[in-house]
Amino acid sequence: MDKFESIDFHQLARKEKNAQKRIRLLALAHFKDGKNRTEISRSLKVSRSSVNNWVSRYIKHGLDGLEDKPRSGRPSTLSQEQIQRLQNYIEIWNVENEDQKLTGVEINSFIKDEFQVEFEPSHIYRLMKRIGMDLSSN
Known part of the structure; x- marks a missing residue:
């Protein structure tokens, strides 16, 4: 839990422009406040597995773990x-x-x-x- 103590996730969420990352930061803020993952998923209207994923990514990679992963998209029709x-x-x-x-x-x-x-x-x-x-x- 040490990794959570030094960061004000509410403040980071208020400053964040990317809506998806803002939700991830709010999930971590609720987690830090002692809510369980089911409560967090209900209050943010996201799946519990998403909350689990975000918390795990933060624990492993810090704030960088909350960034969007690159998406490959559909391959180009033309070479x-x-x-x-x-x-x-x-x-x-x-x-x-x-x-x-x-x-x-x-x-x-x-x-x-x-x-x-x-x-x-x-x-x-x-x-x-x-x-x-x-x-x-x-």
């Missing part, structure tokens, strides 16, 4: 090589067609023809943003 080819296509198209704007539909057609992958139209614009190519400026 890095395909993304590079797409970027090259857009750059060459922009040079050759200075007075015209390349559209998401045209990019989607290129991707479908070259890589046999078809995206929803809205995803094309997210993909362009993710790879650092802004369609609105060309």
Whole structure:
């Protein structure tokens, strides 16, 4: 319990901007105040296993244990090589067609023809943003 004595979890929770981490800090504050894990889970409306996990992570890793773990997410549909080819296509198209704007539909057609992958139209614009190519400026 020594690890809990020197930290004011309530104060840290008030200052925390990340809502998920704030809940974790409040759970530790309640734990430090002597509430059991079932009471904590009821008052914060989270599962008891989450409270167990947060307390264990704090005991093992200190405040760093309360940080969000990296999430892998869904793998990209296009490989890095395909993304590079797409970027090259857009750059060459922009040079050759200075007075015209390349559209998401045209990019989607290129991707479908070259890589046999078809995206929803809205995803094309997210993909362009993710790879650092802004369609609105060309």
